[in-house]
Amino acid sequence: MHTESHMNRSVKSLFIISAAALMLAGCGDTADDGFTQAQLDAFIEEDYEDTSGTASSDISHGEVDTATGTDTAGTDTVSGADDNDTETQAENDPERVEYIGGLTYEEYEALSLEEQDALRDAERKKVTPPYEDSILPEYRELYDYNNAVIGYIYIDGTVIDAPVLQTLADYEFYLHRDIDGRESEPGCIILDADSEIGIGTRVDGYLEGYEPTTIQLVHGHNMRNGTMFGSLLKYADESYADRHSIIQYDSIYEHRTYEVICAFYSQIYPEDSDDFKYYNYNQLDTEEEYDYWRENIDNMALYIRDVESGWGDEYIVLSTCAYQVEDGRFAVVGVRTQ
Numbered sequence: 001m002h003t004e005s006h007m008n009r010s011v012k013s014l015f016i017i018s019a020a021a022l023m024l025a026g027c028g029d030t031a032d033d034g035f036t037q038a039q040l041d042a043f044i045e046e047d048y049e050d051t052s053g054t055a056s057s058d059i060s061h062g063e064v065d066t067a068t069g070t071d072t073a074g075t076d077t078v079s080g081a082d083d084n085d086t087e088t089q090a091e092n093d094p095e096r097v098e099y100i101g102g103l104t105y106e107e108y109e110a111l112s113l114e115e116q117d118a119l120r121d122a123e124r125k126k127v128t129p130p131y132e133d134s135i136l137p138e139y140r141e142l143y144d145y146n147n148a149v150i151g152y153i154y155i156d157g158t159v160i161d162a163p164v165l166q167t168l169a170d171y172e173f174y175l176h177r178d179i180d181g182r183e184s185e186p187g188c189i190i191l192d193a194d195s196e197i198g199i200g201t202r203v204d205g206y207l208e209g210y211e212p213t214t215i216q217l218v219h220g221h222n223m224r225n226g227t228m229f230g231s232l233l234k235y236a237d238e239s240y241a242d243r244h245s246i247i248q249y250d251s252i253y254e255h256r257t258y259e260v261i262c263a264f265y266s267q268i269y270p271e272d273s274d275d276f277k278y279y280n281y282n283q284l285d286t287e288e289e290y291d292y293w294r295e296n297i298d299n300m301a302l303y304i305r306d307v308e309s310g311w312g313d314e315y316i317v318l319s320t321c322a323y324q325v326e327d328g329r330f331a332v333v334g335v336r337t338q
Contacts, residue, residue, distance in 0.1 A: 117193050121168035131199050139252040146179055150197050154248040159231050166191040186228050192217035194282040201254040214284040215315045222320040229320035235263040235332045238303040247334050258316045258334035262301035268327035287311045309335035
């Protein structure tokens with residue numbers, strides 16, 4: 001991944017993805033529930049009144065370029081209280097631990113998923129600028145072309161070789177558009193809105209940035225011509241997995257390698273069902289959560305390769321449509337090795 005050939009591959013992908021708009025369709029749509037900024041402002045302002053007696057919320061968003069889904073009016077700002085108020089609040093409640101944007105984890109969890117995404121998006125914009133000089137050279141041109149690019153995925157010997165994009169406010173934007181923002185059946189490979197790829201590097205402890213979530217949930221269309229994740233179902237064969245076991249999945253700041261553990265078929269279940277929904281898992285905060293997730297993954301697995309993994313490791317789940325049942329899905333799971 002450090003070679004000039006990989007840099008050329010990253011640049012080439014701009015043309016490949018743009019051309020892919022002419023290809024045949026894959027998976028269907030998923031509804032996107034909207035929300036208003038006024039609702040988010042009111043919710044967080046009310047939250048601060050409840051916890052500190054001080055209502056001080058300033059969430060402003062720039063305009064969105066409809067072609068790319070990126071901001072065109074500068075950096076967003078989020079502040080639940082000014083620095084002095086935050087310090088006073090911490091002194092008055094020494095057990096209060098800020099999680100993000102001045103909120104504790106419990107306050108953050110009380111937000112709707114859409115409100116969480118908007119808050120993370122705004123907070124990320126605060127952190128990203130200081131790190132922009134740390135973007136790897138091979139991804140600099142891709143990021144400058146479209147700053148929704150947050151990583152790159154490559155599996156040797158397969159057609160999977162493309163940038164990974166993420167837009168938190170409308171996370172499926174690029175699932176149905178090419179890298180130029182034009183409507184496209186193949187779309188792009190995207191990172192789930194609830195997954196965080198991380199800002200910074202593990203060797204530096206992601207200092208002043210963001211750590212990646214436990215699980216990187218990556219989506220791509222199952223195209224009939226094999227593009228995007230159209231070849232992913234080949235991993236149903238363990239011998240194929242053995243021959244293509246290494247997944248290169250980089251953030252724009254660091255190189256990462258994962259090894260395939262297993263693959264399985266599943267489906268999208270009704271929200272109120274008790275069925276295990278692998279697509280709802282992005283972060284495993286306790287060993288108990290990990291054990292539950294891993295037990296269910298292993299139970300669905302078509303095979304389990306002899307790869308060392310356990311609690312505390314980072315994982316990747318590549319997910320695409322499958323047609324064994326209505327709303328079927330197929331997924332490949334890997335563990336980060338370096």
